[in-house]
Amino acid sequence: MKKKSISYFIIILFILAGCGGGGGSSSNNSSNNSGNTSQPATPTTVPAVGKYITINMASGSNSICTYNNAPCVSVSICQPGTTNCQVINNIAIDSGSFGLRVFGSLIPSNILNNLPYLTSGSNTVAECVTYGDGSANWGPIQFADVNLGGITASSIPIQIINSNYQGASKCTGAATSPNDFMLNGILGVGTLTTDQNFSPYYSCTSSNCNLTIPSQYVQNPITALGTNYNNGITFHFGSIPNSGAYNANGYAIFGVGNNVDNTPSSTVSVFKINTSNGSLNVNSTFQGQNNSSFLDTGSQYLFFSNSTFLPLCSNSLFFCPTAGQFVSETATMSDINGFSSSGIINFSIGNTTWLLNSSNTAFATVAYTTNSTGNIIGWGMPFFYGRTVYMVFAGNSITVNNNTYNCGTYGCWIY
């Protein structure tokens, strides 16, 4: 009887043991199953005229930006109105968050000390940004000029990550260093202008901090780059083999529909972003179910609440078809906000254990299940390889195939 009850709640919650399941067609991309061979990625075509920053996958060292599918960029942070700047590399570009966060320890004191603080009366303002593993970023909000690919977002609020800043006890799990966080920072370029309503802000004296509503919020730097660059962001990545690659790269091109590099082709579909269940999402149908789905460069892998369509690796939430084989799957993204758009998403899933047994760092075929309630799909970094994905920021419109789409309060995703 007890076993029956436990089984019931395991179904509700999550299962760690592997289980079999059906799936799509499979193909074998390897000559044998003895192991996965590392192979360099083919460089992605360089944008011709657009302004951009280069994204290098897992390009760091010493455990900073070295994890699989880590899309890292370089950012220059300057004292506002000056050329007093510091380039910081190994910052993850993340379409799943909003605003720039950088460890203060990486900014020379002659710059850091000259970045004006966001204040609330005579107090400084700090923020606690949390992550799924219980880690967090704590630190004050300061104003900086942020230079991206040669153009500047002037005097915008950014978070200076500093777990020693007063009030850090308000922020459980605050990362103490770049090594602790495995990144030098995060560049949040999601479709909203700021991170308002996503994380708590605090008004801080020299000894204590209390919740507050600040006068400004940490800002997505792309939204401050100026006309022709600030209405969205375009991600462009070349294809990689199913078995993965190393030295993969891509580009984040500023703006959407402004030049040859960021103008959607006639074959794309436009999806207006919804908000429901605390998330920004579009609908994706998979295995006969509607799912809230997300386009998120900050997610390492594809993820599905559905755990039953493929077998799982032993004692793991990762999917594990036969080593060396790749199961082809199809989902359909569809707009439910009046655009009447839909698009087929073809993707493949491989055996995680086999895939990660190589020195490749970019993987398009790794996926896991959250095994959670609710129907969700995370179109993480694997989704972006071999695609150009356009993200139109909230409050903007985009014209595709002579149709103009008003992207409304939360923006649009286009691919």
Added chain:
Amino acid sequence: MKKILLIAFVSNSFAISLGDTFDKKSLIENSKHTQKIKLITRNSKSVNYEITSDSSKMNIFINNSTHKIFAITWDNKTSVDFKDILGNYYQEFQEARKNPKQHIPLRSIVIDDGDLSFSQYGSMITGFHGSTYVKSLAP
């Protein structure tokens, strides 16, 4: 408007922990006015309540014979406080966390030591979603 936003962040902790003896009357009295408590299912073995606020939804599962909370799931705007949710099981969680048995995606967590299970994933655009249960507390 400002007050509502502040409460939304404060109220992500429902002051409910795994293994607590459930006391609905106390929960209602201690709940902030933004929280709603709803009975979802009841059977001879267990009861499931859903607690919601402006930015959060939590489901708690109570063993009818012991009145202890043996499972919790949540959907939240920010990450839950692991110490709050796990209560007396936080130490066990910390020990299990030192020796993860599987590859885990960055910024997500999956722990299972045979009795205690815990998982959470999430980000700003997805929200934070998780669950935890103790097999030995289940009916």
